[in-house]
Amino acid sequence: MTGFDAYAYAQRLLTALGEPGTLPPASGVRLYEPPAPRPSDSPADTAAHSPAAPAETLLAGVWSALARPGALATNFRLVESGRQVDRSRWMRSRVGDGEVLHTALVPAYLHSAIERGATLVISHLEALDEHVMLLCEAVEYQLHARAWVNCYITAGDTSAFDVHSDDHDALILQLLGRKHWQVDSRVGARARDLAPGSLDHVLEPGTCLSVPRDTAHRVSGTGELTVHLTIGYEPFADLREEALAAQELLGTSAPAPDREWLATRLAMRPDRRAGASLRSALTGEVGDSTRIRWASRFPPKVRTGDDHLVVITMGRRFRLDRRLAATVSLLSRGGALSWPDLVAQSDLPAPDLHALVRFGARNDFLICEG
Incomplete structure (x- = not known):
């Protein structure tokens, strides 16, 4: 596997974010900060366990996605003061010979907007970079979940989205710079105000944060260039909801499906990883x-x-x-x-x-x- 072993890296993160016998999101709001290298570690040991190597590999994928021509325009959003900036200001797209889509960012406007505090969002980054795709697949496989990866880039010290909650679970992976996260301690509350005692932390590169669905949070920059990935995921690909909805339609009641049943149902799905043989x-x-x-x-x-x-x-x-x-x-x-x-x-x-x-x-x- 080029760059790093995505599966082992995802396994290390998920184990650190979990508790004995549980994995995210069941473990709730959890923060993982990689340990600092010990003075007794050899250079080889430090390199093998350092979060910098995978973070740098993933970050290289972000820069590659920004420079890649032909990516769908809908994969990119620029948000400033809570509103999306019209793409015609910072992106050029045209259909060339053979109906090939040519897309390119306009650096001058984009740089200025990000410096003012705007946030550039890249959706489905896993479709644009192999290393991100491998990490996404590794998370899916270990959590029995359907997953996707969004990227957020900003250089301001404000929040582009204010307090909000998402309808999916998420793992936050900080790649560059620092970002300030406040996450409500009341999992699933969908509150507009954060409860006293909520998590309040500045994420450093290599840090990972687990945020369960419907949990209110606020994210803001720290005045420096900062990049983080959000790995959104749905455990068991909504099979639980499908089973309960079917019971309601039939007017029957039955125990909630157990993990073994759900895992077997997932194995019956035709979903395939990217790759060819x-x-x-x-x-x-x-x-x-x-x-x-x-x-x-x-x-x-x-x-x-x-x-x-x-x-x-x-x-x-x-x-x-x-x-x-x-x-x-x-x-x-x-x-x-x-x-x-x-x-x-x-x-x-x-x-x-x-x-x-x-x-x-x-x-x-x-x-x-x-």
Whole structure:
């Protein structure tokens, strides 16, 4: 995985934001500040555990998205004093030959507006940068949620949105500069005023904050250039609401669906991660540079029989030899593995492992890139 292991990074953040036996959003409003390096740490240890590396990689994706021509104009918003600035002032868009959309920002106006305190919002940043996409997918996989990533850039010391709440859960990841967050201690209150004793904190780069849905908060700059990501997500992709709505329509009552039922329903959804396996699927080639990961957006369900496995993923069922159980479990954790790493960690002989990977690529439950 280029840049950093997004899955391991997301796992570290989610574990730090959770409590024993829980993950966000069940753990409520939580703040994670990465520990400072110890004097005894070697340079290699400091680099391996420093939040700077992933933050810098994600920040590079932000700057790349700003410079990328052709991105949808609707992915960008400029908000000043609570109102959206007309895009014609700070963006140029035209349709060229072959109906190709050409979009470019107007730096002079944009820079001036941000310096005055306006906030530039980039919606669905995961569609514009691979590293952000990998982090978004890792969060989805571990939280059984549908997720998306918005980016906020400002250089003022005011709030563009005042006190408000969102109808989705969110993880806030500070990438550059500092930003002042005030978050109501009454989760789900949708209040217009923050309660006494609410979280009041200035986020530094590498800091992560969990804000459950319907929780009032106020965000303001600190007078310096600041960039943060908001990873919005919906646990179990609204399956709970769908089940309860169906019960109401039928006039029946039943216990709320448990996590096992919800996880199985998600495995039946066709949702797929971004990525392709064309080369490996057609030629069977798998090399040292190949990155292999599970293709479904949500974890599969694996059932073990006497001599076989039944794997349910993206709404399909695969019957596999039970001897593949350990390797299927390894692959379905959600992270990306290089071919050498997979060989080292799997209990299968290399020829059998190669056959499994090729079968997975051809049947689209494994993504093999590179």
